[in-house]
């Protein structure tokens with residue numbers, strides 16, 4: 001009897017620690033969205049602005065999501081008129097500055113969605129910084145066209 005109740009207490013403490021670190025505010029994320037992709041797509045892209053209010057640079061070590069098998073940070077570059085994407089191993093958000101993930105630049109590449117995501121759905125994305133420093137954010141799935149309306153100087157169809 002004593003043994004089993006001891007185990008229960010330990011797991012409650014563990015859960016509390018996880019819960020509090022997951023909600024510790026380290027960065028401010030704005031305009032987080034996932035571009036809606038056609039059915040059967042194996043990769044999707046996500047964009048956002050991540051502001052670091054701290055006095056020290058922050059490096060993102062890992063990004064995960066319960067909705068995807070794997071997430072990478074990519075950089076889009078144009079080489080000989082060809083659009084290419086390269087994986088960014090470590091993205092740093094400078095102190096008092098922000099990391100901008102936007103179409104045509106750096107973005108999150110989301111691999112192998114667990115289910116079909118449609119405009120209006122929400123995706124949980126977890127940013128991992130230093131050991132035990134995680135931050136959970138929500139990104140809304142949107143059609144690419146609805147994003148263009150926010151960018152006043154972008155092209156129209």
Ligand SMILES: [Cu+2]
Pocket residue numbers: 074075085107108109
């Ligand atoms: Cu990419």
